Amino acid sequence: MDSSRAARTAVVVGAGIAGLTAATALARGGWQVEIAEISPAEATSGWGLCLTGPSLRALAELRLADSCLAEGHGMTTVTHVDVTGEPVDQIRLPRLIGARRPAMAGIARPVLHRILHAEAERCGVVVHRGLTVVAVEQVENARAAASAPSEPVRVRLSDGTIRQAGLIVGADGIGSSVRTRLGLDASVDYHGQMVWRALVPRPPWATGIHQFAGKPNTAGFVPISGSLAYVFLTENGVEQSYLPNAELAPRLQQLLEPFPGRVEELRHLVAVSKSVVRRPVRTTFLEGPWHRGNGVVIGDAAHAPAPQMASGAALAIEDGLVLAEELGRHLSVGEGLAAFTGRRRQRCRTLVETSVAIAGLEQAQRHHDAYALVDACHQQMSEPA
Numbered sequence: 001m002d003s004s005r006a007a008r009t010a011v012v013v014g015a016g017i018a019g020l021t022a023a024t025a026l027a028r029g030g031w032q033v034e035i036a037e038i039s040p041a042e043a044t045s046g047w048g049l050c051l052t053g054p055s056l057r058a059l060a061e062l063r064l065a066d067s068c069l070a071e072g073h074g075m076t077t078v079t080h081v082d083v084t085g086e087p088v089d090q091i092r093l094p095r096l097i098g099a100r101r102p103a104m105a106g107i108a109r110p111v112l113h114r115i116l117h118a119e120a121e122r123c124g125v126v127v128h129r130g131l132t133v134v135a136v137e138q139v140e141n142a143r144a145a146a147s148a149p150s151e152p153v154r155v156r157l158s159d160g161t162i163r164q165a166g167l168i169v170g171a172d173g174i175g176s177s178v179r180t181r182l183g184l185d186a187s188v189d190y191h192g193q194m195v196w197r198a199l200v201p202r203p204p205w206a207t208g209i210h211q212f213a214g215k216p217n218t219a220g221f222v223p224i225s226g227s228l229a230y231v232f233l234t235e236n237g238v239e240q241s242y243l244p245n246a247e248l249a250p251r252l253q254q255l256l257e258p259f260p261g262r263v264e265e266l267r268h269l270v271a272v273s274k275s276v277v278r279r280p281v282r283t284t285f286l287e288g289p290w291h292r293g294n295g296v297v298i299g300d301a302a303h304a305p306a307p308q309m310a311s312g313a314a315l316a317i318e319d320g321l322v323l324a325e326e327l328g329r330h331l332s333v334g335e336g337l338a339a340f341t342g343r344r345r346q347r348c349r350t351l352v353e354t355s356v357a358i359a360g361l362e363q364a365q366r367h368h369d370a371y372a373l374v375d376a377c378h379q380q381m382s383e384p385a
């Protein structure tokens with residue numbers, strides 16, 4: 001047995017969506033949890049996020065869906081618009097948290113993080129900001145430490161302090177350093193696309209998601225509150241590159257120019273945007289084990305899809321719930337982590353692979369095939385995690 005239920009202490013690395021939800025679920029299961037988050041301050045700006053049905057379902061399990069719906073913008077439809085600016089169809093997504101509640105929600109990232117953070121702290125999780133992990137000693141060495149046989153992970157933090165824990169969870173995103181420290185191999189792939197997001201005032205007509213097919217790029221729009229929305233654009237066939245902040249809004253406006261119809265209105269709104277971001281479309285999927293000894297990686301650290309499926313958050317929140325559930329079911333942490341990976345692997349693989357296929361279809365300007373694949377995958381993801 002590599003650990004016993006008596007030693008229920010965990011260090012979670014990363015206070016993102018995966019880290020905060022896993023910490024909350026573990027704390028509710030009786031674990032003492034500390035989070036080490038490298039960023040010194042909570043984000044006060046940033047772009048929005050679409051919480052799809054599975055995200056809302058997982059948040060409902062954490063009893064947080066209503067707070068997110070109250071502060072975000074509930075939606076049920078996705079309108080597809082073709083290259084001439086004409087709407088071609090409208091998809092109604094399944095309502096996974098009840099017929100009277102919306103199928104999905106747009107929300108500002110800082111708002112979601114605030115809600116998750118507050119709940120983690122309410123459950124007793126201690127969140128340290130400006131702190132990271134500089135060394136992890138795993139089972140073999142730590143087992144020799146007779147004083148702490150049931151807490152076989154020795155974690156050294158960047159402030160020089162040491163934690164002896166029963167579990168370390170790497171929730172530190174696609175570039176995870178915990179993944180490397182645990183010796184888990186992953187390649188991060190770039191897909192020739194840069195994605196743009198701009199926060200804008202919400203026009204009254206924009207009550208659901210809109211996706212606009214274009215040549216060579218695609219664009220869209222997601223409401224995130226009564227007054228705010230974000231415009232998105234996927235730029236095809238470009239190298240990964242950096243643009244200074246001052247160039248972002250003018251360049252995004254330029255990229256939106258060829259789109260007919262309502263995008264014209266959105267383009268003018270981008271001019272007054274206070275936040276425009278541009279990120280590379282990168283994915284990873286850990287083919288080998290996701291855990292070693294009493295360490296595990298979750299969320300984007302284990303499986304990062306391309307953003308086009310708007311489902312990375314769903315996978316991250318589901319990971320936290322399933323992790324706590326499986327650790328609660330097994331006396332041994334090692335067995336719990338193996339069961340966790342067994343339950344999550346195929347679902348996460350399907351999502352990452354589909355998102356990569358969508359990126360390819362977009363690059364080939366096969367918009368209708370991309371839409372169909374997105375919708376089919378949303379249907380598949382609506383099955384329980």
Ligand SMILES: Cc1cc2nc3c(=O)[nH]c(=O)nc-3n(C[C@H](O)[C@H](O)[C@H](O)COP(=O)(O)OP(=O)(O)OC[C@H]3O[C@@H](n4cnc5c(N)ncnc54)[C@H](O)[C@@H]3O)c2cc1C
Nearest residue numbers: 014016017018038050132172173299300307310311312313
């Ligand atoms: C442009 C874009 C748009 C997206 N849109 C959507 C969407 O609409 N809907 C959706 O569901 N998903 C979307 N996603 C995906 C989603 O954002 C991710 O899947 C999700 O954030 C993963 O959560 P995470 O907690 O695993 O990782 P992250 O959100 O990356 O969080 C990792 C955390 O770990 C911290 N950290 C990193 N390194 C260290 C370290 N060494 N030590 C300590 N802390 C560390 C980071 O500061 C961060 O707080 C989008 C992604 C992108 C790039």
